[in-house]
Amino acid sequence: MTDTDPGPTTGFPLPHRDGLGPLPEFTALRRDAPCARIRLPSGDPAWLVTRYADVRTVLGDPRFSRTRATRGTGPRMASVPTLPDSILAADPPEHTRLRKLIAPAFTARRAQAMRRDMARLVSGLLDALTAHDRPADLVPLFTRPLPLAVICDLLGTPRQDGDRLDAWCDTLRNLTAAPDAAVTAAVDEMTGYLAALVAAKRRHPADDVVSTLIAAHDDGERLTQEELISFCLVLLVGGYGTTADRLAGMVHLLLDEPGRYRRLCRAPDTIPRAAEELLRYAQTNVQANLRVATEDVELGGVTIAEGEAVMAVNSSANHDETVFEDPGRLDLDRAHNPHLSFGYGVHHCVGAQIARVQLQEALAGLVHRLPDLRAAAPPRWKTGLKTRAPRTLPVTW
Amino acid sequence: MPSGDDPATASDGTLRAHIDPELCVGSGICLATAPRHFEPTMDARSRARPDAPPADDRAQDAAALCPMEAIHFVRAREPTPRTAPPEARS
Numbered sequence: 001m002t003d004t005d006p007g008p009t010t011g012f013p014l015p016h017r018d019g020l021g022p023l024p025e026f027t028a029l030r031r032d033a034p035c036a037r038i039r040l041p042s043g044d045p046a047w048l049v050t051r052y053a054d055v056r057t058v059l060g061d062p063r064f065s066r067t068r069a070t071r072g073t074g075p076r077m078a079s080v081p082t083l084p085d086s087i088l089a090a091d092p093p094e095h096t097r098l099r100k101l102i103a104p105a106f107t108a109r110r111a112q113a114m115r116r117d118m119a120r121l122v123s124g125l126l127d128a129l130t131a132h133d134r135p136a137d138l139v140p141l142f143t144r145p146l147p148l149a150v151i152c153d154l155l156g157t158p159r160q161d162g163d164r165l166d167a168w169c170d171t172l173r174n175l176t177a178a179p180d181a182a183v184t185a186a187v188d189e190m191t192g193y194l195a196a197l198v199a200a201k202r203r204h205p206a207d208d209v210v211s212t213l214i215a216a217h218d219d220g221e222r223l224t225q226e227e228l229i230s231f232c233l234v235l236l237v238g239g240y241g242t243t244a245d246r247l248a249g250m251v252h253l254l255l256d257e258p259g260r261y262r263r264l265c266r267a268p269d270t271i272p273r274a275a276e277e278l279l280r281y282a283q284t285n286v287q288a289n290l291r292v293a294t295e296d297v298e299l300g301g302v303t304i305a306e307g308e309a310v311m312a313v314n315s316s317a318n319h320d321e322t323v324f325e326d327p328g329r330l331d332l333d334r335a336h337n338p339h340l341s342f343g344y345g346v347h348h349c350v351g352a353q354i355a356r357v358q359l360q361e362a363l364a365g366l367v368h369r370l371p372d373l374r375a376a377a378p379p380r381w382k383t384g385l386k387t388r389a390p391r392t393l394p395v396t397w
Numbered sequence: 398m399p400s401g402d403d404p405a406t407a408s409d410g411t412l413r414a415h416i417d418p419e420l421c422v423g424s425g426i427c428l429a430t431a432p433r434h435f436e437p438t439m440d441a442r443s444r445a446r447p448d449a450p451p452a453d454d455r456a457q458d459a460a461a462l463c464p465m466e467a468i469h470f471v472r473a474r475e476p477t478p479r480t481a482p483p484e485a486r487s
Contacts, residue, residue: 056425059425060425060428061429062432092429092430093458096430099462100458100461103461103462103464106464107464107465107466108420108464108465108466109466338423338441342424344424344425345424345428345429346426346430346462348425348464350464352424352464353464353465
């Protein structure tokens with residue numbers, strides 16, 4: 001904290017609440033203190049940014065650096081370093097070099113070309129689900145295995161390690177649930193796992209993203225070994241854990257008010273728009289990847305000094321009353337919906353287009369095959385993580 | 398007459414970026430990658446700046462990173478000043 005302006009400090013992390021509904025702390029901050037001082041789990045101070053326009057500025061403006069929040073000295077989210085060689089820690093032009101390697105595999109066109117395979121995966125999972133005893137937990141039977149299969153097929157990695165990946169994904173999203181040593185251990189274990197996969201893939205390259213990255217490392221020296229492993233890790237965690245949590249959250253929101261689910265059953269052609277609204281509404285992220293200002297910046301009525309940390313939360317931006325009409329209402333017909341659920345700027349989620357197609361196909365399969373799907377009991381929720389998500393989703397039909 | 402003297406053919410065409418508004422989803426990647434070439438629109442999407450310089454490596458990077466493949470390059474004449482008015486020429 002600077003000694004010139006101590007200022008009041010807002011509580012962070014927010015107290016845990018089950019569910020994905022509006023968070024009153026963010027609502028109050030948007031109204032009263034859109035750029036609020038917080039103290040990070042590391043003990044370092046930061047600015048918490050909650051309004052839509054300010055969040056877009058932080059995410060899109062090169063004066064806010066991810067590299068300075070992850071490498072060298074400076075304010076940190078946690079006291080353990082995680083993945084300083086990953087694309088998430090890179091600023092342009094280094095970020096551009098890394099992202100260009102994989103961008104062709106993640107275009108909207110490629111995602112659309114994957115739609116039929118995804119529909120087939122959905123269908124296969126629903127065949128197994130409908131043969132299952134009722135009630136059943138949709139998380140292990142549907143919301144996890146679908147994204148696991150999609151990302152593993154894309155990367156060219158084995159599908160059968162889901163349980164280990166689940167544990168690592170959650171630990172990497174730790175906010176308060178696990179000690180620092182557990183996070184470090186998970187990163188080490190996952191790094192070792194991926195190094196072995198890369199070594200195996202190097203002997204048997206194929207038409208997949210990991211092979212593309214290996215070629216970039218081996219042939220052109222366009223990628224260091226550390227960058228290669230970190231890249232695989234980020235793609236796997238993002239493609240699997242994040243998508244699985246999002247899908248489970250979406251199904252929960254639809255079943256929580258059965259009229260929503262029935263509506264999609266009646267009008268499945270509205271699923272793409274409904275999925276965007278579910279992405280907007282769900283207050284999944286209760287924090288954000290830290291950035292550090294590279295120069296003094298005026299934002300939200302305060303001056304963020306060079307070297308200070310900034311956390312711009314997309315969940316809060318998605319409920320900004322000046323951008324979204326009646327933001328606390330889940331409106332499956334919402335037409336104007338420039339949500340920031342996939343981020344904004346150079347770090348905009350590389351898997352966004354694949355996630356969109358996948359979520360659409362998952363919902364389409366559910367309403368087509370299980371029009372009587374309903375919650376059998378309240379979900380249990382993950383706690384102490386950077387993102388909120390159902391841990392279980394008991395359903396019947 | 399040397400072609401350079403005639404504004405109609407003054408340039409054999411520098412590349413300028415263009416964003417297909419039907420494809421843009423407003424990821425903001427191009428704005429952050431090549432801010433001199435692109436700007437935000439009122440509806441939270443992106444477009445080419447009317448005053449953008451000729452496309453360079455940064456603009457090409459933005460096109461390579463666009464998930465919608467919405468950025469294309471068109472050959473356009475340099476924004477050469479219009480032919481000077483007759484009185485100034487005399």
